Amino acid sequence: EPEVTQTPSHQVTQMGQEVILRCVPISNHLYFYWYRQILGQKVEFLVSFYNNEISEKSEIFDDQFSVERPDGSNFTLKIRSTKLEDSAMYFCASRSSPGEGYTFGSGTRLTVV
């Protein structure tokens, strides 16, 4: 079964440092997403990406966040200057059409110290 792949599985970083989280969506999917889940909280939408541009973003996705699809396979989330409250599980997801459910990657656990 096709998978969404995320790396790294766990990242520990110091406050103020930049991190890049990487994702390889399913190859024939066109819609890509980043969500995050703070421990014990719900899965929250960050940003959606279609046709090489951001299609929607939440109020969480402020200027310290950016996304890129640098080549035909990778989809990255960059956090420029991490804060303690950015500590969460970050999930990448993809789907082939807007009416379908997502396939999630296994997530990157980000710990900011």
Add this chain to the structure above:
Amino acid sequence: RKEVEQDPGPFNVPEGATVAFNCTYSNSASQSFFWYRQDCRKEPKLLMSVYSSGNEDGRFTAQLNRASQYISLLIRDSKLSDSATYLCAVGLNTPLVFGKGTRLSVIA
């Protein structure tokens, strides 16, 4: 009113029991409805889509009630392996909005 609401549980049920969860949504124009299963510290996994006419997949049945704006998930003959958190997700050609989930523990 929150966009998507679920009873957090936990629902503690014996093996073999039937259990049902509901999920209410606030946007009456929503078009896409899903149930996901999430194990502790893992990613959500798509369990099933929810169609207007209702749909069944083995022991799992999903229903949509547009008039009252809720979806439901029924699990029959619960197994120990069904223990997880069940998330509903709702959308309208937009990014899905997830509920906080309902925790299910199936006890031997």
